[in-house]
Amino acid sequence: FVCLPVKQKKMLRSLLQRGAVTTNHVILRSICSTSMANSRFEYVKSYEHADILQKNCWIVIRIDGKGFHKFCDVHNFLKPNDERGLNLMNLAAVHVLQEFNEIVLAYGQSDEYSFIFRRDTSVYNRRRDKLISYVGSLFTSAYIFNWRTIFQDTLELKYPPVFDSRAVLYPTDQNLRDYMSWRQADVHINNLYNTSFWNLVASGLTNAEAEERLRGTLSSDKNEILFKEFNINYNNVPVMFRKGTTLMRKKIKLTNDKKLSLIVPIFEDMIDDAFWTRHPEILSGKSDSTDCYELGDNKEHVLIRYQIEKHNKRRPGAEVSL
Structure with missing residues (x-):
């Protein structure tokens, strides 16, 4: 047994006790040779590099849909917002939160979701590769798994979606708040534009004509177009479309x-202090x-x-x- 690692010694000892093998030279030589070969090749593990995320920082894992414009077109998602598609994203995010107790907050809009891990988390020893691959693959599989939960038999999944994933560190609470404000401001800008754009297209304009009509317009201009031409008060647009979805x-x-x-x-304004006062945890x-x-x-x-x-x-x- 001299040449064997501890685990293989225990395995062989168990086999001998059960009479499953005999201690002849051929068997021992075979096991010893395998062990030595494994040891000889194990040096390749030295090329692996564990990128450990800095301690005492908020970890944000953000997933983004890849080629989602095409995905939405192929599946005939409603424009400018498909409530079913957004809730499928939300449901996939719920699965991620259920898997990681270390996530204190998640925020989603359009084809992206941000997952905020506690600044003191030690999950997977804060290894970047582990976190981005696990969160990204879990979200993607949950999205596919819950397709029929949301769409029932009304819409068939034509091909699987793809999401990329990245990790970003924020050292202070204010940095984290600014990140969340940035993502929510992005919702407002994009949704106001898309709501105006697709209403113009529905009224008969081509995509190019609608783009030209909105070129250089301010938020107030888009609000005026929606109200005067389509009788839409933007403040009455569903809050999920305007503010995104926060999960806690x-x-x-x-x-x-x-x-x-x-x-x-939760559908609240994260830019104001009031949100953080209401949810101090x-x-x-x-x-x-x-x-x-x-x-x-x-x-x-x-x-x-x-x-x-x-x-x-x-x-x-x-x-x-x-």
């Missing part, structure tokens, strides 16, 4: 007065266990229904309701 864990009060932790969709990492979040109109939201249904299936006889 919250305790919800059930009909039996018990509490259940759910990942809830994001930055502090601590939440008041006595407080329950009021879902309001979101009690019937697809994300809430999905989680309640899954919870009840796992616990037959102990079903819950809101």
Whole structure:
């Protein structure tokens, strides 16, 4: 046994005790040769490099759809926003949060999602490759897995979507807040433009003509076009389209007065201080266990229904309701 590593010694000892092998020279020589060969080739592992993300920084993993304009066209997604498509993104994000307790907040809009890991997280030893590959692949597989949950039999998945993934570090709380503000401001700019653009196209303009009509316009100009020409008050456009979707864990009060932790969709302005005051657990990492979040109109939201249904299936006889 001298030439064998500890694991192989234990394996061979177990086989000998069961009489599965005999201690003849051929068997031992074979195992020793394999062990030596493995050791000879293991040097290639020295070429691997573990990129460890700096400690005491917020980790943001952002996924983005690749070639999603084509994907949306092929699947006939509604323009400028398809609520079903956005909720499929949200549902895929819920799966990621359920897998990682270290994620304190997720934010999605259009074909992107940002996942914010606690600044003190040690998940996967903060290895960049592990985090971006796991989050990216989990999100993609969850998107495909839940396609029929959202679209039922009304729309067939023509081909699988692709999402890339990246990791960015933010050393201060203010840096993180500015990042979230940047992404939410992007929603407003893009959605106001797209809402104006696709209404102009629907009115008979070509894509090129609509682009030319909007060239150089300010937000106030686009609001005026929507209101005067299409009788659309932009403030009445669904809030998910205007502000994106924030996902957080919250305790919800059930009909039996018990509490259940759910990942809830929140549609609020993250640029103002009020958001961070209402949700202090994001930055502090601590939440008041006595407080329950009021879902309001979101009690019937697809994300809430999905989680309640899954919870009840796992616990037959102990079903819950809101």
